[in-house]
Amino acid sequence: MNMSTKPKLRIATATLAGCFGCHMSFLDIDERLFDLMELVEFDRSPLTDIKTCGPCDIGLIEGGLCNAENVHVLREFRANCKILVAVGACAINGGLPAQRNHLSLSMILEEVYHAQHGLVDGFIPNDPELPLPLDQVHPIHEVVKVDYFIPGCPPSGDAIWKVLTDLIAGREPELGHGLVHYD
């Protein structure tokens, strides 16, 4: 088939409660980005700065859910993406942010904004524009159906490339030894 007439797949990406490390790792596919751009175009993503997600073929989610806005974005992606992929440890099991899960949220806010040395007049931010934090950090599969997972902190550029190229080619993604890492 003539590639130029084949419509490009649309991909959206987002970072929720993550550190952008998975996005940086995505950029580690280096010059393969040029090959990728022949096949796909980007919708909402930190790479395009588009703010809302339209209908897409593939959505990549980095990070877990630590506040109400994360949940909103995740639902927007699920509603618009045919295939939703959890990328990285935080999207898959909450990762580092979820290490607060055994502590009460009020205790954490108290510690961070009141109790610490030098915070005599500290106050807990309450601007209505700030999304409300959740009592615990959740991986995304606890809230929406997730089709595929790329584990790793972060997953290597090669692992992300493998899953993307499998999906674009219509194959069932498979990682195997060396590409599957939880660390």
Place this chain on the structure above:
Amino acid sequence: MSQNSNTPHNKNQTTFTLDGKTIPFSEGQTIIQAAMAAGEYIPHLCFNPEFKPHGSCKICTVTANGRQTASCTQQPQVDMMVESDTKQINDERRALLQMLFVEGNHFCPSCEKSGDCQLQATAYELDMMSPHFDHFSPNRPLDASHGEYLLDFNRCILCSLCARASSDVDGKNVFSLAGRGIKTHLIVNSKSGKLADTDFTGDDKAAHVCPVGVIIKKRVGFAVPIGKRSFDEHPISATPHPIVKGAI
């Protein structure tokens, strides 16, 4: 039943089949012991060839003549047909692993054991891409009281190897499993419940048997960088058990 099974001088020729391969066994061996001796891998966690089997994690489940059984406790019979590497059994093993992951707090990126951990390596082996279930996020404080060793209970899979090593080899009884069912947990046997108040030392067998990252030697955690560890090099199915390797 073939004649060989009862003839002592022929006993090395008694065999069963594992996924179609002929495996020799001798009297008293379990399925997993005979399989390991023949260089075949059956996924397992609470089994360690140096210790009496515990039969608790069920990761080693196989079907023997069509019936599911733990291969670390089941002895083979002559010509028994054992199946291990099937889709159905591997799906069930993966579900068991996923339950182990969500019951504890397993943050591999910051775990000293990552890359050398049998739970993680078995999950890689069985293509576990996500924990699937909802996380329990239990609250399990660390015990850093001991000068040389740290206990991170968040990663305990209740295999009892430390307890077996401490009582059977070290003669000390430092660790026990307490509680029942979902409330089962690992305890340290001292009045304070702290490791520092036991006679535990780094020379104990119990210091070296944990298949996951609970019993951690302090100050050496990341001496070998992540990415250069045993199961980064080879999958667990191709890594002989250290003890079996030593024995050969």
